[in-house]
Amino acid sequence: MAVGWKSLSLVITLGSAVAAAQHRSVDASKLAAYGKSLPKVTVPTFGLEQATYLAAWPLSCVDHPQAAPEGAQYLWLYGERPKLPVDYDKTRAFYGCYDWHSAVNSTWMMVALSKDYPDLPLRRLMQEKLTEHLGEKNIAGELEFFKTAKNFEKPYGYAWLLKLHAELSTWNDPEAAKLTANIKPLQEFFSTKLVDYYDHLPVASRAGVHPNTAMSMVLVLDALSAVPNDALKAAVVRNANRLFVTDRDCPTAFEPGGTEFLSPCLAEAQLMSRILPREQFPQWLADFLPPLESPQFQTLAKSVDVSRITDKEEFAGKSHLIGLAFDRAYAMTEIADALPAKDARITLLQQLAAINAAGGLKGLPDAGYLGSHWLGTYAVLYLRTARHAPPQPSGPANALPPVDSTKPVNGDRSR
Known part of the structure; x- marks a missing residue:
């Protein structure tokens, strides 16, 4: 059956109303409480x-x-x-x-x-x-x-x-x-x-x-x-x-998949922070990512523990997971910077970025040549971005660790 313009307009209007009703809201009190539970770290002096x-x-x-x-x-x-x-x-x-x-x-x-x-x-x-x-x-x-x-x-x-x-x-x-x-x-x-x-x-x-x-x-x-x-x-x-632009409910709980060096959900959010008008991005982000304090988001809240990866044949994947911390921190910093000044998510994203970066910096020397040939790039990519970001909550700074990573070793293709 054909649908007339008036009927079609009504369908579109009703569909938009339903979509709007399904928009997520941001609970500032929950975010604040969650933020207080996080360890206090700061971006290292660079x-x-x-x-x-x-x-x-x-x-x-x-x-x-x-x-x-x-x-x-x-x-x-x-x-x-x-x-x-x-x-x-x-x-x-x-x-x-x-x-x-x-x-x-x-x-x-x-x-x-x-x-x-x-x-x-x-x-x-x-x-x-x-x-x-x-x-x-x-x-x-x-x-x-x-x-x-x-x-x-x-x-x-x-x-x-x-x-x-x-x-x-x-x-x-x-x-x-x-x-x-x-x-x-x-x-x-x-x-x-x-x-x-x-x-x-x-x-x-x-x-x-x-x-x-x-x-x-x-x-x-x-x-x-x-x-x-x-x-x-x-x-x-x-x-x-x-x-x-129509994406929502990104499955953050599934990250990381294997030995990834990028967060698919955060990479997309970072991109859309640049693509969408500034007034549209905050709601798109709320619909796309689960609440930052939710269990679904916690897999992104800190760097991956790679201490059990000791086999040199697995160092390519190990270096990916170390680098993932810098990618997350880089994306979170840019996402926070795209939000309006009073958005309750800004401070929390900055905290989570610093926590991830701290783990990445700690792990820098741990993957030999399979890490040193690329990890420094992602560290600089993040540190350069963080240097221009708003101040973070105070906490102990992170020093860059010593490294001995000039000898090539065999392994899978890496960054």
């Missing part, structure tokens, strides 16, 4: 000493060639046995740090620390490595490879490359201007490919690892805030709305 500690991590791996892969032949030549091309360091840029995306985000980390800490003792060495790896011929070789690489590193690696390019473009340094120009052809190629990728994505990936759609979009939006691209931004916005 200064020159801590930056020097973390800067050593990418320097220890950026020149260490990746192992022969089972999939895409990015670096190695195959004959009777795999071998490295004689000129690989002249025709590739991101050949270290265990895998391609980790080489890219480790390079981003060197740029970020060099920008933020002009007096960093390792700054000159990092700049030398940046110049060596981001030469015009190196990037030309990358571009030539990716023209036929199909879905290799899409979208996660692509998004990190855009973020690296954006970080370089905002660095007031003569050499950085050259490196930005060198990377630009690869950045433009990836940007075009990502528009097509997002527009043809039938469903979102909600995995807690690299294919996660929301996380790649967050990284892309980071880049676009410094290097605007109207076509790519429009693609991110329309597809984020298409894929996520």
